[in-house]
């Protein structure tokens with residue numbers, strides 16, 4: 604379509620169509636007016652949708668992590684995003700220093716400083732990173748895929764991490780009677796195995812957890828597979844689909860670099 608006929612078509616779609624019988628000169632003026640109006644509208648719409656990206660206004664990011672902890676998932680995402688960032692390692696031996704508690708009174712990793720904002724909770728941190736790298740689609744490509752990512756992340760954070768692994772790593776927090784601590788750990792192992800069976804079933808026939816590409820959920824699943832392997836859950840033998848997904852994650856260059864940077868083994872052993 605020539606430029607003129609394209610403009611004529613656009614003009615016909617405008618309210619100026621009734622003026623189409625005017626002289627050539629007037630018609631030209633109307634075409635210009637209609638075209639300018641459209642581009643103004645486009646500019647307003649684009650401005651409303653604008654978000655800072657990795658190339659424009661990248662904020663200063665610092666991730667507080669513990670090697671191999673759940674903070675590994677947002678750490679992987681940061682590296683995958685190609686965003687400039689720094690990390691602060693909180694060692695298990697020195698614990699949560701008062702200066703860190705001031706920033707994150709929850710006393711847990713991960714948390715991330717994004718300019719002046721402090722963001723806690725793994726799914727929220729991964730959302731912040733995904734928003735800064737929109738072309739990477741870390742939360743899926745469609746609205747439904749984004750919903751699925753949150754469905755996964757909420758469950759992984761609340762049920763598998765908080766409830767199941769919480770009971771295994773910190774059973775004393777679940778009961779006041781010290782004599783029951785062993786029973787809590789035992790029950791936690793059962794709950795974790797149930798969660799792994801659920802993940803295994805959900806991953807049947809899938810390359811990635813959500814949609815057709817790597818997402819924040821795959822990085823998060825990677826963390827819990829490592830923990831299971833570390834705690835003797837026979838991950839390779841019992842959960843082949845989950846293991847295949849984790850192997851795909853482990854093959855990614857940025858994942859290898861992140862694991863190396865944290866100084867932990869790829870497989871949690």
Ligand SMILES: N[C@@H](CCC(=O)N[C@@H](CS)C(=O)NCC(=O)O)C(=O)O
Pocket residue numbers: 669672673674710711712713723724725726760764765
């Ligand atoms: N709900 C938090 C949980 C964070 C969490 O429990 N992190 C662990 C490391 S994986 C931690 O800092 N534990 C220290 C503690 O519980 O005292 C999230 O999803 O980020």
